[in-house]
Amino acid sequence: MTDRLTLRRPDDWHLHLRDGEMLKGVLPGTTAHFARAIVMPNLVPPVVTAADAVAYRERIMAALPEGARFEPLMTLYLTEQTDPDDVERAFRDGIATAVKLYPAGATTNSASGVRDMTAVRPVLERMADIGMPLCMHGEVTNADVDIFDREAVFIEKVLHPLKRQLPELKVVMEHVTTADAVEYVRDHPKRLAATITTHHLIINRNNILAGGIRPHYYCLPVAKREKHRVALVEAAVSGDGRFFLGTDSAPHTDPAKLQPCGCAGVYSAPVTMSCLAEVFDVAGKLQELERFASLNGPRFYGLPANDETITMVKGEPLDLPKSVETGEGPVTIFDPGFPLHWRVEDS
Numbered sequence: 543m544t545d546r547l548t549l550r551r552p553d554d555w556h557l558h559l560r561d562g563e564m565l566k567g568v569l570p571g572t573t574a575h576f577a578r579a580i581v582m583p584n585l586v587p588p589v590v591t592a593a594d595a596v597a598y599r600e601r602i603m604a605a606l607p608e609g610a611r612f613e614p615l616m617t618l619y620l621t622e623q624t625d626p627d628d629v630e631r632a633f634r635d636g637i638a639t640a641v642k643l644y645p646a647g648a649t650t651n652s653a654s655g656v657r658d659m660t661a662v663r664p665v666l667e668r669m670a671d672i673g674m675p676l677c678m679h680g681e682v683t684n685a686d687v688d689i690f691d692r693e694a695v696f697i698e699k700v701l702h703p704l705k706r707q708l709p710e711l712k713v714v715m716e717h718v719t720t721a722d723a724v725e726y727v728r729d730h731p732k733r734l735a736a737t738i739t740t741h742h743l744i745i746n747r748n749n750i751l752a753g754g755i756r757p758h759y760y761c762l763p764v765a766k767r768e769k770h771r772v773a774l775v776e777a778a779v780s781g782d783g784r785f786f787l788g789t790d791s792a793p794h795t796d797p798a799k800l801q802p803c804g805c806a807g808v809y810s811a812p813v814t815m816s817c818l819a820e821v822f823d824v825a826g827k828l829q830e831l832e833r834f835a836s837l838n839g840p841r842f843y844g845l846p847a848n849d850e851t852i853t854m855v856k857g858e859p860l861d862l863p864k865s866v867e868t869g870e871g872p873v874t875i876f877d878p879g880f881p882l883h884w885r886v887e888d889s
């Protein structure tokens with residue numbers, strides 16, 4: 543029985559760090575295990591320009607726990623007013639690693655997102671020219687499209703036409719939740735990848751809705767049927783370089799989650815490595831965890847893998863904290879619903 547696993551230090555290719563007191567409260571949960579993260583720009587107001595990204599990066603660096611070595615990889619929030627020159631400068635100067643597309647109204651803080659893809663065409667063309675990746679929240683927002691179908695319809699109506707018009711553009715489909723998305727990425731090897739979250743490898747829609755409603759499992763895209771979860775696990779453990787970890791760890795305070803109209807987001811960063819090791823172990827694929835969490839992401843982004851390693855150890859079920867206190871209030875940590883046996887050894 544394998545009970546120790548050493549792997550390159552992982553990175554998180556989709557993370558929400560927020561700002562202010564929340565940022566301070568959740569940063570340690572990420573820096574404890576991860577070397578780098580693609581930091582989402584959906585603040586209020588959003589991180590739109592190179593100057594916004596410089597300022598946000600400085601606030602993150604100032605909030606780092608003592609002694610932490612962590613590199614935030616910044617993203618710019620795409621709007622219909624985004625200036626291609628500003629985007630190019632941010633990329634060339636190493637200020638921003640990617641641009642993020644939120645269809646307007648698709649998810650938390652996406653009101654300033656894109657309504658009309660033709661309006662952002664000049665920015666996307668420039669990104670294709672300079673090799674800058676586009677990360678996308680892949681859901682259509684039309685009220686007449688069922689919420690469980692919004693990712694599949696997005697692929698057909700937005701992603702596929704975009705890949706045909708601009709095949710050179712590097713695209714990351716964020717937080718994929720369907721077998722359809724897995725299949726689409728597999729069939730389109732050129733400049734297309736997908737991140738998979740911790741929670742979508744573990745929960746299906748029954749976990750949210752059967753036997754009582756569980757707001758802490760509500761996120762977007764919403765978890766789908768079991769067969770989709772199984773397809774995501776297969777993709778994650780397959781070793782295929784087009785699939786890698788993006789936790790989409792998205793903290794909201796408990797009072798914000800536990801409302802008649804609660805907000806979307808699962809906070810998973812502190813338990814992610816333990817959850818992933820369990821999932822990969824159960825699948826008999828522990829040897830693939832390093833590719834998923836530490837190697838595939840940097841390769842797609844054209845960055846070196848981390849030199850440092852972490853070691854995970856298997857033992858008695860862990861007694862993990864259920865929530866974290868932040869200056870804004872308590873934030874519930876993702877509960878996988880089964881015991882976790884793998885912990886990251888202190889380095």
Ligand SMILES: NC(=O)N[C@@H](CC(=O)O)C(=O)O
Binds near residue numbers: 679762790
């Ligand atoms: N995933 C979520 O449910 N929420 C994210 C936004 C997002 O990634 O869509 C958030 O910012 O809270």
Ligand SMILES: [Zn+2]
Binds near residue numbers: 717
């Ligand atoms: Zn999203």
Ligand SMILES: [Zn+2]
Binds near residue numbers: 556557582790791792
């Ligand atoms: Zn997200």
